[in-house]
Amino acid sequence: MSFKITVASGKGGTGKTTVATNLYWSLVKNFDNDTLLVDCDVEEPDDLLFFKNAILRSEVKVTQAVPEINTSKCTYCRKCVEYCEYNAITVIPPVQYASIAPDLCHSCGACLYACQDDALIEKDHEIGLMSGYDVGFGKGLLEGRLKIGSAAQTPVIRRVKKEALDAASVILFDAPPGTSCSVVTSVLDADFVIMVTEPTPFGLHDLKIAVELIREMDLPFGVVINKAGLGDRAVYDYLEDEGIDILEEIPFNEEYARKFSEGMILSRIDKNYAIHYQKIIRKILEFKQQ
Amino acid sequence: MKTIITANGSDVNATLDPRFGRCEFFCILDEETGETEFIENKAKLQSSAAGTTAAETVIEQGVKKVISGDFGPKAKSLLDRFGIQMVILKDEGQIIANVINSITGK
Numbered sequence: 001m002s003f004k005i006t007v008a009s010g011k012g013g014t015g016k017t018t019v020a021t022n023l024y025w026s027l028v029k030n031f032d033n034d035t036l037l038v039d040c041d042v043e044e045p046d047d048l049l050f051f052k053n054a055i056l057r058s059e060v061k062v063t064q065a066v067p068e069i070n071t072s073k074c075t076y077c078r079k080c081v082e083y084c085e086y087n088a089i090t091v092i093p094p095v096q097y098a099s100i101a102p103d104l105c106h107s108c109g110a111c112l113y114a115c116q117d118d119a120l121i122e123k124d125h126e127i128g129l130m131s132g133y134d135v136g137f138g139k140g141l142l143e144g145r146l147k148i149g150s151a152a153q154t155p156v157i158r159r160v161k162k163e164a165l166d167a168a169s170v171i172l173f174d175a176p177p178g179t180s181c182s183v184v185t186s187v188l189d190a191d192f193v194i195m196v197t198e199p200t201p202f203g204l205h206d207l208k209i210a211v212e213l214i215r216e217m218d219l220p221f222g223v224v225i226n227k228a229g230l231g232d233r234a235v236y237d238y239l240e241d242e243g244i245d246i247l248e249e250i251p252f253n254e255e256y257a258r259k260f261s262e263g264m265i266l267s268r269i270d271k272n273y274a275i276h277y278q279k280i281i282r283k284i285l286e287f288k289q290q
Numbered sequence: 291m292k293t294i295i296t297a298n299g300s301d302v303n304a305t306l307d308p309r310f311g312r313c314e315f316f317c318i319l320d321e322e323t324g325e326t327e328f329i330e331n332k333a334k335l336q337s338s339a340a341g342t343t344a345a346e347t348v349i350e351q352g353v354k355k356v357i358s359g360d361f362g363p364k365a366k367s368l369l370d371r372f373g374i375q376m377v378i379l380k381d382e383g384q385i386i387a388n389v390i391n392s393i394t395g396k
């Protein structure tokens with residue numbers, strides 16, 4: 001069984017990608033070469049940008065079954081419309097029009113059940129792309145990317161997670177920012193969740209919501225304070241009151257931030273930064289051995 | 291010929307409702323007789339696809355023209371498909387009675 005770590009954050013811009021990609025590097029170098037990084041932020045996957053030598057190894061279209069209406073069989077009874085919770089079906093009897101909007105369909109199958117006239121057929125519809133990359137070290141990167149215009153985030157994430165299942169002994173998931181259902185899908189079965197936050201009022205607000213979610217899901221987690229030194233003490237006070245573990249504080253460093261925005265990864269940066277990630281790994285291992 | 295005007299209320303003193311999919315009422319105008327009928331827009335509280343459902347109502351009513359403030363892309367393509375002319379009025383505060391007068395030329 002793989003050990004699954006998920007990096008999440010209540011909001012965007014906390015440096016979640018920075019933490020995820022650097023942690024991947026550290027895991028590979030200091031812990032287990034058999035580590036896979038999985039980018040679940042399917043709306044804006046950007047882990048790839050930090051690996052200069054990435055080589056595409058595999059590419060698979062992610063599809064979803066969406067029903068289509070065969071108008072030669074349809075009697076325009078509108079039963080399917082009543083069954084569809086997502087308003088994806090339009091049937092206009094007087095003009096004999098019937099169609100299903102793939103971008104609204106959630107593939108629940110209710111309409112298939114409703115139709116008595118055998119007028120619905122399921123067809124595969126492309127919702128995204130799953131790509132595997134060699135990055136020069138470790139097991140590499142698996143990335144899910146939502147097709148533009150599609151709203152099927154969770155099915156794409158589920159597909160990518162299925163592919164990752166048992167593919168390496170350590171799997172590091174980079175979850176989308178926020179607390180939406182795509183975040184839930186990403187963290188769902190994690191053995192440990194790393195929550196990345198920044199010590200600012202906005203960071204605190206979103207951290208609280210994210211902590212509530214992770215607690216509701218009953219998952220073990222710890223917090224990484226990124227950009228430490230910026231902002232105020234409110235995040236620290238909150239974590240102390242709630243008895244939440246601080247895994248590590250990563251100080252804000254302008255030079256580092258600049259290099260990172262140029263797509264550099266730890267391997268080419270200051271050794272002092274690598275230490276922070278080693279500490280995070282040590283804490284997680286302590287947890288694992290408990 | 292029949293025309294639909296999206297309205298904020300259910301009589302001719304109401305103003306034009308600029309949101310096609312989420313308008314309160316449809317005013318159905320018979321251009322020959324000048325008669326009007328108001329029906330509620332059942333799509334207005336829908337969480338998604340309100341424009342499509344509203345377009346559905348318009349198509350069912352067999353009108354040839356719709357007057358509103360704005361049409362979403364889905365409503366637009368559906369209305370287009372059935373050759374229904376869309377007229378966009380930018381002057382939001384307009385009273386329905388005035389819109390009717392300008393159509394029927396009174």
Ligand code: SF4
Nearest residue numbers: 084105106108109111
């Ligand atoms: S599968 Fe479900 S969501 Fe899709 S059209 Fe049918 S009823 Fe609607």
Ligand code: SF4
Nearest residue numbers: 074075077078080115
């Ligand atoms: S339930 Fe079947 S026959 Fe009835 S409108 Fe839907 S597709 Fe057509």
